[in-house]
Amino acid sequence: MDVVLWDYWRSSASYRVRIALNLAGIAYRTVPVDLLAGEQGSAAHSVRNPQGFVPVLDIGGLRLTQSLAIIEYLNETQGLGLLPGDAATRALVRQISYVIAMDTHPICNPSVVEQVIALVVQAEPVRTDWMRHFILRGLRACEALLPETDGYFSIGAHPSLADICIAPQLYNAGRWLVPFDDIPKPTRIGAACAAHPAFSAAIPEAVKD
Numbered sequence: 029m030d031v032v033l034w035d036y037w038r039s040s041a042s043y044r045v046r047i048a049l050n051l052a053g054i055a056y057r058t059v060p061v062d063l064l065a066g067e068q069g070s071a072a073h074s075v076r077n078p079q080g081f082v083p084v085l086d087i088g089g090l091r092l093t094q095s096l097a098i099i100e101y102l103n104e105t106q107g108l109g110l111l112p113g114d115a116a117t118r119a120l121v122r123q124i125s126y127v128i129a130m131d132t133h134p135i136c137n138p139s140v141v142e143q144v145i146a147l148v149v150q151a152e153p154v155r156t157d158w159m160r161h162f163i164l165r166g167l168r169a170c171e172a173l174l175p176e177t178d179g180y181f182s183i184g185a186h187p188s189l190a191d192i193c194i195a196p197q198l199y200n201a202g203r204w205l206v207p208f209d210d211i212p213k214p215t216r217i218g219a220a221c222a223a224h225p226a227f228s229a230a231i232p233e234a235v236k237d
């Protein structure tokens with residue numbers, strides 16, 4: 029089966045999908061879309077994704093966008109166990125995932141930040157303050173929501189959707205030098221993810237051209 033992922037090495041939404049593909053053991057090839065060069069706005073990419081975002085996944089001819097929709101598709105078709113069977117725990121995993129994917133990541137998107145920067149006279153320190161503020165706010169919310177567990181990951185010994193969302197967001201936190209002092213649970217999860225081959229093979233530096 030031909031599986032193609034249009035991605036960008038430092039895109040955290042793409043990073044999430046790479047983790048899920050690795051967890052599924054699905055071999056895929058990537059087609060880089062250079063976000064810095066504006067390739068996401070090209071006519072060719074608009075056909076793939078009218079939103080002009082990465083990732084886009086083509087799996088056996090099925091074309092999918094939106095990282096969480098893609099991950100849920102892989103979860104359902106490949107039996108990855110990313111959403112626990114118990115409804116309350118499943119809701120918790122979704123809460124944590126949405127804190128990152130819906131409330132933190134979109135406001136740190138290049139197109140949003142560039143719009144903000146266009147409104148200010150001096151780009152720095154506005155860009156850095158913006159990124160640190162919103163990333164830390166999201167990760168602090170995860171810290172409060174995450175249960176105390178004996179396992180390595182968000183809700184135990186098995187990776188879930190929440191871990192797939194947290195690991196790329198922690199990568200971004202490191203990139204923007206967000207202090208990790210008051211987010212010990214996400215930090216612990218980040219260490220567990222880093223030791224898992226599906227996660228470590230998906231990190232931006234591992235996939236950069």
Ligand SMILES: N[C@@H](CCC(=O)N[C@@H](CS)C(=O)NCC(=O)O)C(=O)O
Pocket residue numbers: 038039040041042063068080081082083093094095096129134137138139140
């Ligand atoms: N909700 C979408 C968000 C995708 C998204 O924001 N992708 C970013 C990279 S992480 C992007 O393509 N940004 C291009 C831009 O802002 O112009 C998803 O989860 O797939």
